[in-house]
Amino acid sequence: MAKLRKQYSKEFGKKEKVLNYATQTYQLSRPNKVGAVMALIRQCQPKTFEEWEKWYFENAVTTGKHSAKITKESLEELGERLYVKITEIVIPEWTEAFRQITLQDYIDYIYNLTIPRTYDGFIREKSVIEDNLAKIFPEVRFEESEPELDHAGDINYLGWVGEKAFGIQIKPVTAQANFGNYSVTERMKLSFEDFTQKFGGKVFVIFSVNDTIQNKEVIEQIAAEINRLNRQ
CATH class of the missing domain: 3.40.1350.10 (Trna Endonuclease; Chain: A, domain 1)
Known part of the structure; x- marks a missing residue:
């Protein structure tokens, strides 16, 4: 039996969806925030996780007009910004949406997404x-x-x-x-x-x-x- 490869990424369970939603919505994982990570790891071609982590912090910079070196502290700052976005914007907005949404909204949304929006896009x-x-x-x-x-x-x-x-x-x-x-x-x-x-x-x-x-x-x-x- 093949040996299972160790996974280094953390599992967030049910929290993953809201974390991913807010991160994508507020563009906190874009290259102008964390660098072009896939291009970086391909340049590095690491044999171990530790090699990749060390190489990333030595070489990663944000993209855009005013590039800046990425550090553990800058990633922590992005995490703090994510916390603010979720607690001050996402949760209040979702709470209000959950309070107002009706069964007819669910029905209308699926129909609208499937037929009218597809036609408009086409x-x-x-x-x-x-x-x-x-x-x-x-x-x-x-x-x-x-x-x-x-x-x-x-x-x-x-x-x-x-x-x-x-x-x-x-x-x-x-x-x-x-x-x-x-x-x-x-x-x-x-x-x-x-x-x-x-x-x-x-x-x-x-x-x-x-x-x-x-x-x-x-x-x-x-x-x-x-x-x-x-x-x-």
Whole structure:
């Protein structure tokens, strides 16, 4: 029988859901807070947990314009911020929501999530491509991604430039109130890297409101990528 590998991560049981929710909601585990951890551990290639921990604190820095060295104290400070967010915001908001929610809310929510929101998202995505990008870049052949690429790789559309393609992820701004502060997760970064290795092109995140592109700078970035793919 194979020897069970020791697990170093702590189990939080039922507390995991609320801790994860607040951490993701308030972006406390993003690279601009804790560094690009998956990229760091791949650089380190540790043989032991102790080697990884030591290497992380020696090399990890926050990403962004004003990078800073990450220390045990800075991680503790993030934990304290998480405590404040949960106790002062999450718990009061959830308590009020639990007090007000009704059976009809549950029924309406499942229906709305399954049918109306799916339709709205489908139309929004098609409009971003057909009414915007396809007209700006008529030489590019846009097509919907395969289901496994959409769900696992976070890619909604492919833009074919010859035999290579770049990826498009479309997000409603309502999913990120301030899209200027949006950053992809480590998992999404890895899936984007896998896409580039397979198709040759980069992945671009587009934010839309009422079927229009809000982060206009992405158009110039896509144009540069098309030129790069054409030169290869």
